[in-house]
Amino acid sequence: SLPEEAFKKGLANPLNSGGFLPNLLGTMLPPSDPSLAEEVSAAELGEPQSSSEAEDDDRGRSCDRDIPLEKTHVVAEAVMKLGANLLRQVELENGKGNLFFSPLSISLALAHLALGAANRTEEQLLKALQVESVPCPHQALRTVSQHLRQTLSIAARLYLQKGFPVKEQFLEDSEKFYGAKPATLSGNSEADLAVINTWVKDATHGQIPTMLTELPASVVMLLLNAVHFRGFWKTKFDPLLTEPDTFYLDDEFTVSVEMMRARVYPLSWFNLEAQDVQVARFPFKGNTSFVAILPNHPEQNFSRLLSDLSQANFQSHFPKERPTMVKMPKLHLQHHLNLEQALRQLGLGELFSAPNFHPITEGPLVVSSVQHRAALELSEDGVEASAATSVSMFRSLSVFNLNQPFLFIIQEDTTGIPLFLGAIRNPNPSAPQERKTSDCAVGGDGKLFPCSTDQEKP
Numbered sequence: 001s002l003p004e005e006a007f008k009k010g011l012a013n014p015l016n017s018g019g020f021l022p023n024l025l026g027t028m029l030p031p032s033d034p035s036l037a038e039e040v041s042a043a044e045l046g047e048p049q050s051s052s053e054a055e056d057d058d059r060g061r062s063c064d065r066d067i068p069l070e071k072t073h074v075v076a077e078a079v080m081k082l083g084a085n086l087l088r089q090v091e092l093e094n095g096k097g098n099l100f101f102s103p104l105s106i107s108l109a110l111a112h113l114a115l116g117a118a119n120r121t122e123e124q125l126l127k128a129l130q131v132e133s134v135p136c137p138h139q140a141l142r143t144v145s146q147h148l149r150q151t152l153s154i155a156a157r158l159y160l161q162k163g164f165p166v167k168e169q170f171l172e173d174s175e176k177f178y179g180a181k182p183a184t185l186s187g188n189s190e191a192d193l194a195v196i197n198t199w200v201k202d203a204t205h206g207q208i209p210t211m212l213t214e215l216p217a218s219v220v221m222l223l224l225n226a227v228h229f230r231g232f233w234k235t236k237f238d239p240l241l242t243e244p245d246t247f248y249l250d251d252e253f254t255v256s257v258e259m260m261r262a263r264v265y266p267l268s269w270f271n272l273e274a275q276d277v278q279v280a281r282f283p284f285k286g287n288t289s290f291v292a293i294l295p296n297h298p299e300q301n302f303s304r305l306l307s308d309l310s311q312a313n314f315q316s317h318f319p320k321e322r323p324t325m326v327k328m329p330k331l332h333l334q335h336h337l338n339l340e341q342a343l344r345q346l347g348l349g350e351l352f353s354a355p356n357f358h359p360i361t362e363g364p365l366v367v368s369s370v371q372h373r374a375a376l377e378l379s380e381d382g383v384e385a386s387a388a389t390s391v392s393m394f395r396s397l398s399v400f401n402l403n404q405p406f407l408f409i410i411q412e413d414t415t416g417i418p419l420f421l422g423a424i425r426n427p428n429p430s431a432p433q434e435r436k437t438s439d440c441a442v443g444g445d446g447k448l449f450p451c452s453t454d455q456e457k458p
Contacts, residue, residue: 063135063136063138063139065136065139066139066143067136067139067140067142067143068143069143069144069147069414069415071140072140072143072144072415073415073416074131074134074140075131075134075140075141075144075415075417076144076415076416076417076418077130077310078107078129078130078131078134079103079104079107079130079417079418080103080306080310080416080418081130081307081310082103082106082107082128082129082130083101083103083306083418083421084303084306084307084310085128085303085346086101086103086106086339086342086346087099087302087303087306087421087423088303088304088307089341089342089345089346090337090339090342091302091303091423092345093341093342094337096425097425097426097429098333098335098422098423098424098425098426098427098429099335099337099421099422099423100333100335100374100376100420100421100422100423101335101337101372101374101420101421101422102227102372102374102419102420102421103418103419103420103421104148104227104417104418104419104420105227105372106339106372107129107141108141108145108154108178108227110125110128110129111125111129111131111137111138111141111178112156112174112177112178112180113125113351113367114126114129114137114138115138115170115173115174115177115178115359116170116174116357116359116360117355117356117357117359118356118357118358118359119356120350120356121350121351121355121356121357122356124347124348124350124351125348125351127347128343128346128347128348138173138177139177141177142176142177142178144415144417145178145179147412147414147415148412148415148417148419150287151229151286151287151288151412152227152228152229152230152412152419153227153228153229154179154227156174156178156179156180156181156224157180157181157183157199157224158171158174158180158181158182158183158221158222158224159182159183159184159185159192159196159221159222159224160182160183160184160185160220160221160222161184161185161187161220161221162184162185162186162187164220164221164361165361165362165363166182166221166360166361167359167360167361169359170359170360185222189214189215192215193212193214193215196211196212196215196222196224197209197210197211197212199224200224211373220365221360221365227419229288229410229419229420230382231284231285231286231288231290231382231410232284232285232381232382233282233283233284233285233380233381233382234282234283234284234285235262235265235266235283236380236381236382237260237261237262237328237380238261238262238380239380241260241261241262241263242258242259242260242261242330242380243258243259243261244256244257244258244259245257245258245259245327245329245403246403247259247329247403247404247426247427247428248298248403248404248436249298249404249405249425249426249433250298250299250405251298251299251436252435252436253433253434253435253436254433254434254435254436254437255426255427255428255431255432255433255434256428256431256434257329257330257427257428257431258329258330258428259327259328259329259330259403260326260327260328260329260330260379260380261326261327262325262326263325264323264324264325265323265324265325265326265400266321266322266323266324267280267281267282267321267322267323267324267326267398267400268280268281268318268319268320268321268322269281269318269319269324269398269400270317270318270319272309272314272317274308275305275308275309276295276296276297276300277293277294277295277296277300277305277309278293278294278296278400279291279292279293279294279309279314279317279318280292280294280324280400281318282328283413284382285382287412287413287414288410288411288412288413288419289410289411289413290378290408290409290410291408291409291410291411292328292400292402292406292407292408293305293306293309293406293407293408293409294400294401294402294404294406295404295405295406295407298404298405302405302407302423305407306407306421315416322398323398324398324399324400325398325399325400325401326399326400326401327400327401327402327403328378328402329378329402329403329424329427329428330378330379330380330427331376331377331378331422331424331427332376332377332378333374333375333376333377333422334374334375335373335374335375336371336372336373336374337371337372337373337374338369338370338371339370339371339372340352340369340370343370351366351367352366352367352368353366354366355367374420376420376422405423405424405425405426406423406424407421407422407423407424408421408422408424409421409422
């Protein structure tokens with residue numbers, strides 16, 4: 001199955017029927033049947049509203065030049081910071097289960113929303129995105145997106161209710177920067193719901209068959225956006241070596257998981273002593289990698305660790321590949337996040353009460369919900385989805401064993417953009433947990449790892 005996200009965001013008119021009118025922003029692939037939605041011009045959506053040239057200049061729309069890719073490194077840093085901030089907030093809200101989401105997808109969605117925001121609302125969005133000091137942020141994101149399309153699929157669709165007055169500049173910029181073409185909703189909620197869910201199902205290759213269970217009749221705007229990635233290991237794992245093994249949840253409990261194995265795997269990895277973690281890079285074919293971050297102590301705070309690693313510029317420490325004995329659990333994740341509370345904690349509470357979306361329309365709009373969906377399968381073939389530093393190297397045959405809670409990043413290597421981010425605390429949550437039996441030392445690096453009495457010897 002494919003890693004794909006469904007990131008939903010609702011814009012609503014708070015004065016209509018005394019409630020919010022959901023507008024959903026989702027992350028999907030383009031439909032295989034383009035007739036699912038009728039592309040329309042601004043004139044068909046209602047009386048188009050114009051934007052003044054002064055307003056355009058004030059909002060930085062005079063940045064018509066293309067930005068070279070080499071000048072967009074700040075975008076990668078910003079996306080990683082947003083990912084770490086969201087991980088921290090979601091951990092506080094949801095506890096310590098598995099997490100999987102796309103910082104890239106969420107960044108693109110919030111940036112698209114910022115395109116339709118003004119004054120303090122726009123400032124708050126750009127600050128949360130960590131791009132408030134980036135000149136021409138929409139142009140920078142467009143450059144990055146165009147580069148990433150060599151590796152993954154990024155697409156968007158903008159649905160609007162007939163008669164909803166949208167400013168032409170927002171429609172033009174939505175397509176220019178984020179590739180979101182406008183299409184009309186029929187006004188029949190049941191028919192529109194079927195069209196949207198069919199689009200989503202086709203876009204995600206059937207992985208998200210039902211994005212919405214209901215669509216309020218008063219909906220005014222719906223934006224669907226998709227990021228999809230499929231990666232194959234540069235060095236595959238042998239399925240014949242995959243077998244049940246022990247995963248150590250903490251200092252007390254274990255669970256049985258399907259563990260992929262390689263006795264001699266060409267792996268680039270190192271130990272960061274200041275953060276007390278091991279970091280390894282498993283390359284995919286092409287220009288992407290699966291970066292695994294293994295804390296030496298399972299109870300380490302994942303979000304703080306990710307922030308510390310970003311500041312330590314850990315990407316610059318990867319050594320040459322060396323023969324390594326590897327164990328990695330197979331993963332199959334389906335994850336849904338309601339991000340409203342997390343975004344409120346990041347300073348975006350105004351989105352849900354009294355934002356300024358005048359670049360979209362003169363009427364009042366608010367965000368009614370923010371949701372994110374993601375799916376991932378990690379198997380022998382690959383993956384489908386999306387202070388001072390001391391570095392230690394080891395000369396003897398090394399072992400990299402993902403048999404306790406770990407973080408991972410699926411990244412594009414040229415830009416360092418984190419496409420997907422995951423925190424795995426239990427790869428097999430449906431299996432019964434058992435009490436841990438013993439500890440022992442494994443590998444030529446002298447590091448201590450929890451292990452059972454029947455653990456395979458290197």
